[in-house]
Amino acid sequence: MKTPVKLRVNGQAHEIFVEPRKTLADALRDDCGLTGTHLGCEHGVCGACTVLLDGDPVRACLMFAIQCQDMEIRTVEGLADGEELHPMQRAFWEKHGLQCGFCTPGFLMLAVGALERKPDMDEEELKEMLSSNLCRCTGYQNILAAVRAAQAEMQ
Amino acid sequence: MKPPRFEYRAPSDVEEVVGILTEVGDEGKVLAGGQSLVPSMNFRLARPGLLVDINGVKALDYIQRSGDRILIGTLTRHSCLENAAAVPGPLGRLLATAAHHVGHMPIRVRGTFGGSVAHADPAAEWCMVSVLLDAEIIAVGSRGRRTIPAEDFFRTVFTTALEPYELLSEVILPVLPDSARFGFVEFSRRAGDFAIVASSVVIDVGSNGIINPRVALAGVGGTPVRARSAEAVLAGSAPSAELFRAAADAAAGDVEPMGDIHGSSEYRRHLVRVLTRRALERAASEA
């Protein structure tokens, strides 16, 4: 049975009407029209659907939209400030941290969320954090380089 | 991979949770962090008719000390335990090490201690730690509250002593003396994955050798197990490389692992020997 759910995404209110089984990822994509959050596995391993929930990176495929009322959700669409890319986006661009771009929104949100919580992560911590998500194209090397570059700028 | 239909309730206190669970019986399932439940629902392996979301029951999210015991509320997120200072002494360090082995950061900020214990994955860190430390598991139901010793709690893969109308509300762990030392070693092929085999030990070395040795293993069968013969080998003896090898051999003899695509029975038994020795060495060298 469908239920009204209020989501707050990137500072904007979305009143949607969904079944309880609608995952946060599907609700963002289908009901809020925010298709930047991608589904790579729907069982919480690949991390492509990573969004920030009250600042924490979470797998949006492992939460139901109905659970997320009154929480602050941030997605890849909210990273840039108008024309101005977020330092993390800019660093991925400059360091060639993406190829097909499918995993990219998840990596961006993961790294932004983690560095906002802990800006001074060292190399090992960064790698440990990034091991949460899968990329099939880049071999990760340039993703790490990008995150390091963005870290310097975000500090 | 979309989950089957279910009804959803989000009560705000324990009484209400228990009331709903009692009312719906087998159809109900508690949703805590959802990091194991939701994947199995997306695969349509789990098909609860009603999800009882306890994330709004803030009273279940706590870490408290009560005398020589630490009480962990079921809704405590894995990430809260990553901070060794959250719990005093060697127990805090042990929990922080174990917490760090749980999945990945986005899993740890969402997943819960009680949820993991109730899910009863035989490779899960908190299940092994519960058995290692003889945790008391508190179940609350309409007939009241009962305490279940960890070793009785885990029945087999994904199966526990919890009744459908019961909520796992708390796990109680003993505070470890400052002289206690631990070792926690996992083997997985890829970072953050469930262990193929994990071994954890706690020892306390006194003037008369090792006192209160504890050895627990995960990934060796339907439930985490205590390696009692290994503990017997260790008790009262002075730590040495030879002793640790003998204890590790005994641990390997204590298990009859189930094989699967991640590791045959034979390989798992071999890993028990290797990892238990390494866990003991780590404990002995822990500052």
Add this chain to the structure above:
Amino acid sequence: MWVGRRLRRVEDPSLLRGEGRFVADVARGCGAIRFVRSPFARGRILSIEAPEEATVITADDLAEIPPVKPMLHRDDFIPVEQPILAKEQVTYAGQPIAAVIAPTFEEAEDLAEMVFVDIEPLDPVVDLDHALDETAPLVHPHVPANTVIDASLTTPGFDAAFHGAAYHVEIDVRSRRENATPLEARGSHAAFDPRENRVTLTASTQGPHMLRTALADLLGIPESELRVIAPDVGGAFGQKYSLAMEDVVTVWAARRFRRDVAWIEDRRENFASFHSRDQRYIVTGAFDESGKLRAMRADVRCNVGAYSCYPVTCGVEPLMAMAELPGPYDFRNYAVRSRAVASNACPIAPYRGVSRPVITLTLERLMDKAAARMGIDPVEIRRRNLVREFPYTSVTGLVYDQGSYVESLDRSVQLVDLERFRADQRAAWEQGRYIGIGFSTFSERTGYGTSAFAARKMDITLGYETIDLAMDPSGSVEVRVGASPHGQGLRTSLSQLVADELGIDPKDVRIVHGDTDRTPYGWGTFASRSMVVSGGATKLGATELRRRLADIASETLEAAVDDLQFHEGKVLVRGTDVGVPIRDLARLAYHRSDKLPPGEEPGLRVKATYDPAGTFSNACHVALVEVDLETGAVAVQRFVVVEDAGVLVNPMIADGQVHGGVAQGIASALYEELVYDSDGNLLTTSLMDYLPPTIAEVPLIEIDHLVSESDATITGAKGLGEGGTIGAPAAILNAITNALSPLGIEVNETPATPERIQKLIRQAQGAL
């Protein structure tokens, strides 16, 4: 010069903003298709029951669609037909049997569960060796010994050369089954336009034109009734080149029900979409006293699964192996038997490298084994056998253009400081630590053109690429290409080629791809071909446009064409500051055709086709590993690549291809394996069972480039998309074997899992 610059990619901003457009982003609010799949590997379909009033499509509904019949015109090939939906029988677990359509994907999944298919299971055969066993069931009654292709070749005088050699070294290499695992699974969205009676199919594909041809042929419609768009594609690695039966149903349903429908594959389905590898090579090298390879005998067996992939057929694996097994080594006597073996496993389709990762693994293990046997250094035995003079014609008649086989090996020896490593290794062994080094030298054949594909004798000869290039009146350039990139950054690198040719900024060049309405017929992006073939066509087109502009400028500037120079958006008379902006020439070409030189057509449009014979890139990979003797775990500590892919148009993109390729090679070597049980059930159906590596498992990859000047391609670029994946498994298995050499262990199976390695260690220690 723009070529050679590490230019940021024009593709990236939209992807970074979450404004990419992948097929699932399009497939919203339309009918949701879900497939009912066989739970059995082999069986007879007795009945299909579905809820009344549900939209359910079965083979009976598709009676007018012929089966897919991928063809090779060879006497040693037996064609196998594949029904779009299983008819009367099922042949592998996961095979689509029926499709349902519902308002949402959730409901489609609900409905699919309610379709009951009664199947009488039959004994399947899934394992390669079992399928070749005389007692094995036949997957297809008309295919004896389950052998779909049985090709062989023996050079004259082979026997004498082989038997006369001083040393015979045999190797038996096995690669297990893998899945390409693009992060985005497959999917397609078919929009029906009643006004034009036309379907627009947005599909996650590597070859939109090929897909349109396949679908139109099967549905019996003119191609004009179908438009295929490849939107942003979330990785493919070969898996998205072959025809998906599901796409046929999707287009059929859109036409039949006159509505928009979509199929979005989920991860579990993708694990049974197309598989790869699953090969065994038994090879004997015959060496003379000096370590020179004199003859090679090979028995190649490829488990190709239940059906043949369209269009390239299941022949792609064994036939490539037969032709390319000699690799970068010079020898003249060769005998090979190469078979494609059918089984009740999921069909095989090309995956990055096709059979070359296994070819290279076999050859490079052979070289190391021979070196050990003869007491020669592994580097030295390679030096003695690598091809050195170009063009070189191989024992199978392939012509190798200029390369740097020996040089790349020597350079990598230098980069890893081999002498120092050997010293470190001796010290480590003494301390009970097992570190090892492994080399892999190989050639990567790329830019297969018509002649190369024709040799394979497929029904469809792939090869050329065509581009349409136009400068509009504002002076900006649009290039429409038949290639269909999906992460390779081709828009960026092609724009660099055009910019150099025309003296303009790459920003003023727009590359259009992935739309059959807007691009010329082409074969798409696969086999490391796009920079070579599409790049070549683009360069030809840009050169022709430059000629046209020069003719016009020559008239305008009253200067000889040879005196003109294209620079920063202007055509200048060399040595003067007299010039004209290119955009003025463009304006003139369209709007003042009265001023054009006699014979010059109005407008600025050119078409160009390029069809090279092919080229060979080469590389040397070196892996440094440490093996944990107790657990069998392998840590890759260093990975060095010396690559020669000729001219690098965008070195940043080229390096990215090497990084990603090596990561997939490491995945093959150590992590990824699809496992079937003996009943043919796929046991690895999640990313917790099938293990693509994370950043923690992939080391920093150190790259050095050599640039051979080759005239095999007109850009000088040779292609390198697959090299990383081809070379890495051999380097790693050689390194593991080297680390464990004190125990006399050989590792010849991928993935070299900790359990497999540990078992070998225990056997060597006499513990088993």
